[in-house]
Amino acid sequence: xxxxxxxxxxxxxxxxxxxxxxxxALERGGQLVFLYVVDTHFLDKTSEPIVVDVEGEISKLGxxxxxxxxxxxxxQGVEATTILREGQVRDELALVIAEEDITLxxxxxxxxNSSVFELSALESFAAELEQETNVKTVLx
Amino acid sequence: MRIRPTRRxxxxxxxxxxxxxxxxxxxxxxxxxSQQFINQITILGSVINSQGMxxxxxxxxxxxxxxxxxxxxxxxxxxxxxxxxxxxxxxxxNLDEEISGLTNLTxxxxxxxxKTRQIRVDSEQFTCEADTCYIRIGRLTxxxxxxxxxFLAAGIFIVVFGLISFNVLHETIATFLGIVTMFGVTYFIxxxxxxYWIIGFHKAIQYIDFNVxxxxxxxxxxxxxxxQTGVFQWLAFQTFKIGRGSxxxxxxxLILITGLTSSVLNDTTVMLLMTPISIQIxxxxxxxxxxxxxxxxxxxxxxxxATLIGxxxxxxxxxxxxxxxxxxxxxxxxxxxxxxxxxVFMTRWLYKDHYNQxxxxxxxxxxxxxEKSSKITNRPLLxxxxxxxxxxxxxxxxxxxxxxxxxxxxxxGATALLLWVQPNIREMLREVDWTTLVFFMTLxxxxxxxxxxxxxxxxxxxxxxxxxxxxxxxxxxIIWVSAAASAIVAxxxxxxxxxxxxxxxxxxxxxxxxxILYWALALGAGLGGNATYIGSAPNIVAVGILDRAGYRLKxxxxxxxxxxxxxxxxxxxxxxxxxxxxxxGF
Numbered sequence: 001x002x003x004x005x006x007x008x009x010x011x012x013x014x015x016x017x018x019x020x021x022x023x024x025a026l027e028r029g030g031q032l033v034f035l036y037v038v039d040t041h042f043l044d045k046t047s048e049p050i051v052v053d054v055e056g057e058i059s060k061l062g063x064x065x066x067x068x069x070x071x072x073x074x075x076q077g078v079e080a081t082t083i084l085r086e087g088q089v090r091d092e093l094a095l096v097i098a099e100e101d102i103t104l105x106x107x108x109x110x111x112x113n114s115s116v117f118e119l120s121a122l123e124s125f126a127a128e129l130e131q132e133t134n135v136k137t138v139l140x
Numbered sequence: 141m142r143i144r145p146t147r148r149x150x151x152x153x154x155x156x157x158x159x160x161x162x163x164x165x166x167x168x169x170x171x172x173x174s175q176q177f178i179n180q181i182t183i184l185g186s187v188i189n190s191q192g193m194x195x196x197x198x199x200x201x202x203x204x205x206x207x208x209x210x211x212x213x214x215x216x217x218x219x220x221x222x223x224x225x226x227x228x229x230x231x232x233x234n235l236d237e238e239i240s241g242l243t244n245l246t247x248x249x250x251x252x253x254x255k256t257r258q259i260r261v262d263s264e265q266f267t268c269e270a271d272t273c274y275i276r277i278g279r280l281t282x283x284x285x286x287x288x289x290x291f292l293a294a295g296i297f298i299v300v301f302g303l304i305s306f307n308v309l310h311e312t313i314a315t316f317l318g319i320v321t322m323f324g325v326t327y328f329i330x331x332x333x334x335x336y337w338i339i340g341f342h343k344a345i346q347y348i349d350f351n352v353x354x355x356x357x358x359x360x361x362x363x364x365x366x367x368q369t370g371v372f373q374w375l376a377f378q379t380f381k382i383g384r385g386s387x388x389x390x391x392x393x394l395i396l397i398t399g400l401t402s403s404v405l406n407d408t409t410v411m412l413l414m415t416p417i418s419i420q421i422x423x424x425x426x427x428x429x430x431x432x433x434x435x436x437x438x439x440x441x442x443x444x445x446a447t448l449i450g451x452x453x454x455x456x457x458x459x460x461x462x463x464x465x466x467x468x469x470x471x472x473x474x475x476x477x478x479x480x481x482x483x484v485f486m487t488r489w490l491y492k493d494h495y496n497q498x499x500x501x502x503x504x505x506x507x508x509x510x511e512k513s514s515k516i517t518n519r520p521l522l523x524x525x526x527x528x529x530x531x532x533x534x535x536x537x538x539x540x541x542x543x544x545x546x547x548x549x550x551x552x553g554a555t556a557l558l559l560w561v562q563p564n565i566r567e568m569l570r571e572v573d574w575t576t577l578v579f580f581m582t583l584x585x586x587x588x589x590x591x592x593x594x595x596x597x598x599x600x601x602x603x604x605x606x607x608x609x610x611x612x613x614x615x616x617x618i619i620w621v622s623a624a625a626s627a628i629v630a631x632x633x634x635x636x637x638x639x640x641x642x643x644x645x646x647x648x649x650x651x652x653x654x655x656i657l658y659w660a661l662a663l664g665a666g667l668g669g670n671a672t673y674i675g676s677a678p679n680i681v682a683v684g685i686l687d688r689a690g691y692r693l694k695x696x697x698x699x700x701x702x703x704x705x706x707x708x709x710x711x712x713x714x715x716x717x718x719x720x721x722x723x724x725g726f
Contacts, residue, residue, distance in 0.1 A: 010423065011690025039688065052367040052412050058688055060373075060513040061416040065689060067509045068423065 002030030005102040007093055009036065010065040017108030018069050020140035024106065025078045032080040033100060034069040036062035037092045055086055090125065097133045105129065105137040181233040181266070185277030187223050187249055191597050191644050194227025195282060198251040202233055205244045209233050247277065252334035253289060253594055254282035284594045287335040289325075293593045296321050297586060297637070305629040305674065312575045315582035315633075319344065322589045339589040347588025348581050351459040351547045352452075356580065358550025359449055360572050362529060363409045365557060369522035370515055372401070372413040377514030380421045384502075387425050388488060388495040391432045394418055395487070398436040399443030399480055402678075404533065407444035407451055411437060411678040415685040420510050424502045429691050431494035433682055434701050435487040438670045440678045442483060442709065445666030446476035448546055449536070451676075452580075453635035453665040457658055458546070460639045465536040465546055471659050478716055479667060479709035486705050521561060528557045580632075587636045596637065600644040611651045612722055615660045618642065619714055622664025623706065627671035635665045656721040663713050671706040673698040 006021035008014045018034070025032040038058045066082035073080040083100070085092040097105060107126055109119060126137040187198040199220040202209040210217045212232045221231035245263075250256040257280055266273040300318035303309045309317070322338045330337030375397055383389035394414070402410045415433055422429040444451035448458045448468045458468050488495065516522055532553030539549050558565075590596060607614035625634050642661050646652045669676030673683045673693060679702075683693050720726060 009688065009690035010419075011692075014690045052363070052409055054412055057413060057416040058685065061419060061685070061689060064420045064423070064506070064509050064513065067505055071503055071505060 002028045002103050003033065003101060004028070004030050004104045004106060005033045005035060005093075005097060005100065006069075006106045007035045007037070007089065008065070008069055008108075010068065013108055014065075014069075015072070017106065017140055018072055019076075020108075021106040022073045022076050022078050022080075024104070025073070025080075026076065028104075030104070032073055032078050033096075033102070034066050034073075034080055034082045035093070035096055036066050036082070036084050037089045038062055038084065038086040039089060041088075059084060059086070090129075093129060094133055097129075097135050102133075102135055105133075105135055107137060107139055109139050179235060179271040181235060181273045181275060183231045183233065183247065183275045183277065184229070185247075185280055186226070186228045187251075187280045187282060188227055189254070189594075189597060190281060190283060191600065192647065194223070194225065195251055195254070196223055196225050196227065198223045198227070198229075198249055198254070198282065200229050200231060201248045201250075202231070203244075203246045203248065209235075247275075249280055249282065251282060252337055253285060253287050255285050257282060284597060286594070286598070289330065289336050289338045289593045290595060290598075292325055292336070293322060293338045293590050294595045296325075297590050297595070300586065301629060301633055304633060307674075307680075310575070311630070312579040312582070315579055315586060319582045319585045319589070322586065339585075339592045343592065344585040344588050347591070348584045349456070349459050351545050352455050352584075353577055353580055354547035355449065355455055355459070355550045356452070357572060357577060358547065358552075358554040359406060360576075361554035362525065362532070362550075362557060363405055364572065365521065365561060365563065366405075366525045366529070367409065367413055368518060369525065370517040371522055371526075372397075372410070373417045373514040374516050376414060376417040376421060377510060380424065380510065384425075387427055387431075387497070390421065390425065391435060391487070391491075391495065392484060394421070394432055395435050395439045395484065396480075399439035399476075402440040402443035403446040403450045403476070404529075405449075407440040408677040408681055411440050411682045412685075414440075415682045417510075417513060419686065419689045419691075420506075420513060424506050424510055426502070427494045427497065429686060429689060430693065430697070430701075431491045433686055434698065435483065435491070437679050437682045438483055438487075438702065438705055439480065441666060441670050441676055442476050442479045444678075445479075445662060446473045449550070451666055452632050454662050455546075456632070456635050457639055457662050461643060461655070461658055463655065463658065464540040465549075466540055468662075471655070472662060474720075475659070475663055475713045475716060478712050482708045482712050483705055486708055490701055490704070524560050525557060528553055528560065531556070583633055583636055587633075587640075590637065591640060596640045597644075599638075600641040603641060604645060604648055607645070607649065609649055611649050611656070612718065614645055614649055614652070615656055615717060615722070616714060618645075618657055618660040619664040619710065619717070622661055623668030623671070623710055626665045626668030627675045627706070631665045631669050631676055635661065651722070654721055654725075656717065659717060659721070663710075663717065667706060667709050667713065670709070671699065671702045673702070675702070 002025075004021055004025050006018060008018055021032060024030070038055055040054050040058060062084050063082075066084065070080050070082060083096055085096065093105070096102065107122065109122065122139060126139055129135075130137045183200070183202065185200075187195045189195055199222055201220045202211075208219060210219060210233075211221050212218075212234055213221060221229050223229045245261045247259045247261060248256060249259075259277065259280070261275055266275060268274070296318050300314045303314040303317075304311045308314075323341060323344075325336055326338045326340060376394060379390055379393040379397065383393055398410060398414050414436055418432050418436055419429040422432045441451070445454065446469065448454055448463070448465045454468060454472070457463065458465075532549060535544070535549045535552065536546065539546060603614070603617070607617060622634070622638065625631075638661060642657045646655070646657050649657075669679065672695065673679045674695075679698070683698065686693060
């Protein structure tokens, strides 16, 4: 049975990616897994007092966003599971692919300002991921 | 009666004799010991710069008839005497000469980075007692010259400023790089060529404001403990429950909570805690998160500007000039309140489309998730920390009465909390953000470097010339230039560099002794950071968290909201300051 992994955040661009992943799951009759990666490296260059559990707070945010993604899938008739990880997006994607026996990876193309990657970089990343994990990776 | 010629002559002789004796007595009384031998001359004086600040280690030499003289310093002979930390010199010159032989006595005062001064002293200026004479020079002002150390120190500071402002390097690494470079130039080149001497290590240490460092340390401990309770997230969720019928009401309450908490706790930390939950609330209300988070960011900067402990620039200003918690609150709180009113009105107008849309039914799953994120996780800890925080705030209010430095108040509160809560101390010490404390220490050392070489003085003189001694012009300049700078560059190093300039201007401009220029700097540095998302640290962290939720803001997206609100708050605050301190005065 196909197992589809969709890396997601929130925002309009992620909703498009989520919808495409849900559609693929419906077409292929596969399981759908949403992944959110908690990355706090944006704080690395700030030297204001960081005395709170930032990872913890962003993890809660990530859980909320994953619940939103699950609801979207449910509304379209797909039961999705969610995974929350901490670290770098590239590394965690590869790890989850191996651990969860993923058969298809869905990554969203840059849409406006909201993507982390430029398209060429994203295509290159998708190709590298596919080569490394032997799992088909599609940009939607 | 006619006097006979012989009697006339005798009378004349007696008269001359009396006159001669009189002159001789007079000369003795005047101390004109032109025939006197003196063994020692003591020369006293002080050396200052054009700002009136004492110059330490200025060298004083004496030349008599083109012959350099030697002093007795600590029972040893020396060619020169240096001024102490107060700029004062007292020099003993051993002589064995007639005072009348002391012609062409020249005193020469020199220090690297300053124009050498020479003063000719005549023997009439001596005050003598027995065989010792004293020469009192008074205050000697040396004028700056812009030497290599000046340009190097300024260049290093600007580079570090740029590295921090444009996020090229971590702030602490950047300031480390800056101070180490200054030391490198000082010791490797300045050791043999005084024109390259920027600042020595021991002198640099003296510039660290430990009141700021320990105040931050104490408040960090409070924040670290309170943040574990979940109180901020719980407050936000209660706001959602109460104001669910009106999106604007929810936003308004969250803005006020953020502003209020930022006034007494570090504003960046408040944003780190409020932003994730605010994003969730916005999504649950089906509005774009920026409509809540950006006004919260602006509120945190405005609220933080109200008190000594709300924002690092205020802490730096207060500590440098000796302004206490209450005095700063009394002067800055009205400005913050006015600015918050402007923020609320402008937010309502700028985001009206978001706030006016009808609320869709929020899914129960999302509400449940929201509630799960917002629980009070440790009620006993919350009670203890709130109680002690209240006590600490009361101590801040009465610190002036007991002459307690704010840092001591913060340490008292933090220590009491640690004793009562007894957390795992290793974990607690890990929670304290040591990189931030080291950043402040190295920053102060760097500012000391540019102060030693005269960069601050140079800036102060330019500003003084531009302001022309006009208090109104100086006030408006400081507010708006500080605001513009804070919008673009890091406001903490900017404030640390500009506060000595402001101190100088306060001593020079008539009417500035009501501290108006300090309020102007606090206002500009605090509110100016609202204009762009790089303007201050709460902005950067909140925008970063928004990005993690998939809502990436471009520079222009933030500025479209930030700039009008900043201009609005600055305008109203400028008018308030001018009315309160210059036009009406109350």
